[in-house]
Amino acid sequence: DGGITQSPKYLFRKEGQNVTLSCExxxxxxxxxxxxxxxxxxxxxIYYSQIVNDFQKGDIAEGYSVSREKKESFPLTVTSAQxxxxxxxxxxxxxxxxxxxxxxxxxxxxx
Amino acid sequence: QKEVEQxxxxxxxxxxxxxxxxxxxxxxxSQSFFWYRQYSGKSPELIMSIYSNGDKxxxxxxxxxxxxxxxxxxxxxxxxxxxxxxxxxxxxxxxxTYKYIFGTGTRLKVLA
Numbered sequence: 001d002g003g004i005t006q007s008p009k010y011l012f013r014k015e016g017q018n019v020t021l022s023c024e025x026x027x028x029x030x031x032x033x034x035x036x037x038x039x040x041x042x043x044x045x046i047y048y049s050q051i052v053n054d055f056q057k058g059d060i061a062e063g064y065s066v067s068r069e070k071k072e073s074f075p076l077t078v079t080s081a082q083x084x085x086x087x088x089x090x091x092x093x094x095x096x097x098x099x100x101x102x103x104x105x106x107x108x109x110x111x
Numbered sequence: 112q113k114e115v116e117q118x119x120x121x122x123x124x125x126x127x128x129x130x131x132x133x134x135x136x137x138x139x140x141s142q143s144f145f146w147y148r149q150y151s152g153k154s155p156e157l158i159m160s161i162y163s164n165g166d167k168x169x170x171x172x173x174x175x176x177x178x179x180x181x182x183x184x185x186x187x188x189x190x191x192x193x194x195x196x197x198x199x200x201x202x203x204x205x206x207x208t209y210k211y212i213f214g215t216g217t218r219l220k221v222l223a
Binding site: 033035040041042043044045048050056058088090092094097098099100102103104105 | 117119142143145152153154155156157160162199201203209210211212213214215216218
């Protein structure tokens with residue numbers, strides 16, 4: 001069953017803590033993306049990767065880090081430097097200039 | 112100037128009417144354009160893709176692209192209450208490595 005799996009669905013972070021959001025795909029797509037969505041807002045690009053072992057900053061990369069060691073995996077770490085991390089995080093993949101496919105999202109809340 | 116701009120709405124239309132959603136983009140080199148629908152708390156799902164100037168129809172949906180004006184639109188005919196959602200315009204920017212850029216979305220309300 002092909003698709004994109006994000007985990008966990010809900011995540012709670014304490015102040016000053018780093019947390020990692022998982023994104024795994026079995027679509028064999030080269031490109032992977034992380035977006036952040038705040039209530040009533042659109043999707044803002046955090047990081048993206050076109051190939052393994054390479055990634056670029058998006059518009060709001062500060063306070064986040066990523067890795068792309070395997071084609072199927074693109075984890076996002078929300079570091080303590082991200083002062084307002086409460087949001088809905090979406091991972092997406094694409095191949096060439098075709099549609100992007102999304103995971104189910106992770107809702108992160110600071111407690 | 113934002114890379115992809117949409118009116119945030121809400122756009123309210125009566126059931127059965129035509130809803131018209133608009134989007135402008137800044138990268139003149141963009142070749143690929145998409146409309147996604149997003150229900151509250153859910154992931155976006157693809158409605159239409161369009162790559163050439165003109166109209167593309169799929170059921171009740173029509174996407175329109177005008178590259179000279181850097182403008183893409185989505186028409187929803189015979190709007191239904193189930194169409195009430197946020198509609199996101201997405202553009203692939205091609206300067207350097209290409210990347211998906213989304214607009215802020217337009218919230219559509221179809222009134223029964």
